Amino acid sequence: MKTQVNTQVVNICGYGREAIENRIRTCTRWLGRQVCFYDETDSTNERAKQAAVGGTEDGTLFVADMQTSGKGRRGRQWNSPAGSNIYFTLLLKPKFPPDKASMLTLLMAYAVWQGVAQYTPCGIKWPNDIVVKGRKVCGILTEMSVEQGRIQHVVIGVGINVGRQEFAPELGEKATSLEQECGQSISKTELLVDILAKFEAEYEKFIDVQDLSGIREAYNACLVNCDRDVRVLEPKGEYNGIARGITDTGELLVELADGSVEAVYAGEVSVRGIYGYV
Numbered sequence: 001m002k003t004q005v006n007t008q009v010v011n012i013c014g015y016g017r018e019a020i021e022n023r024i025r026t027c028t029r030w031l032g033r034q035v036c037f038y039d040e041t042d043s044t045n046e047r048a049k050q051a052a053v054g055g056t057e058d059g060t061l062f063v064a065d066m067q068t069s070g071k072g073r074r075g076r077q078w079n080s081p082a083g084s085n086i087y088f089t090l091l092l093k094p095k096f097p098p099d100k101a102s103m104l105t106l107l108m109a110y111a112v113w114q115g116v117a118q119y120t121p122c123g124i125k126w127p128n129d130i131v132v133k134g135r136k137v138c139g140i141l142t143e144m145s146v147e148q149g150r151i152q153h154v155v156i157g158v159g160i161n162v163g164r165q166e167f168a169p170e171l172g173e174k175a176t177s178l179e180q181e182c183g184q185s186i187s188k189t190e191l192l193v194d195i196l197a198k199f200e201a202e203y204e205k206f207i208d209v210q211d212l213s214g215i216r217e218a219y220n221a222c223l224v225n226c227d228r229d230v231r232v233l234e235p236k237g238e239y240n241g242i243a244r245g246i247t248d249t250g251e252l253l254v255e256l257a258d259g260s261v262e263a264v265y266a267g268e269v270s271v272r273g274i275y276g277y278v
């Protein structure tokens, strides 16, 4: 767990382009060395995609203190008030084939899990939500542009609920924040930079093997769905089973009542706990 030292960092370095750049300089080798910081923007994913088309370099980081049109998965909104949370997007221009890109979301989830776990016990709800005591504290939205079978860019957007806040009634018991759960003040700069350093380390290994074999065991160890009853919601129908962990390519293995095992691909599928969100 982080100690008082972290609380002091909050006061010393604040949150902004300069603070992030200063910390990143000593923590990553190349990722996030270019930072675009917005006090307010529509969506850091939109900023990153627009910049990518304009030629902005691989590894550039887009961070906002507030988003007016924060985007979640499945066309949902991501509530993004000022002052409390982390909203960032990484722009990547990988050379691997487009079918590998969905694994980056799980890789990022594992990096965020490592960062958050320093403050409070947490888990991953497949494929990429970080949960604390069964409630979501982080969501990840990955978007990709492909031309003539080649990746032009991938943007990985991450929203982390850090400060105490009121959540919309429709989120009910589903969402919480880190400070609410761990009762400690958290430096957004420190947490963000930590996550980037962890992602960079995993991403460099991923580029070599182009699968998740390097993190599979560790990912499964923090998977909250593992060995639990889940309901799989596919476009063609719904069914129940027991989640048994991920494959090397990030599909969730679900054991059915007859003993057969389905490999569930994240794209169009949603997995819920039988008794609630997890």
Ligand code: BTN
Residues within 6 Å of the ligand: 042, 043, 044, 045, 046, 067, 069, 070, 071, 072, 073, 074, 076, 078, 086, 087, 088, 089, 138, 139, 140, 141, 157, 158, 159, 160
């Ligand atoms: C989810 O629905 O779980 C994914 C939420 C992703 C939110 C982040 S916040 C930073 C980035 N910019 C966006 O508009 N969305 C992502």
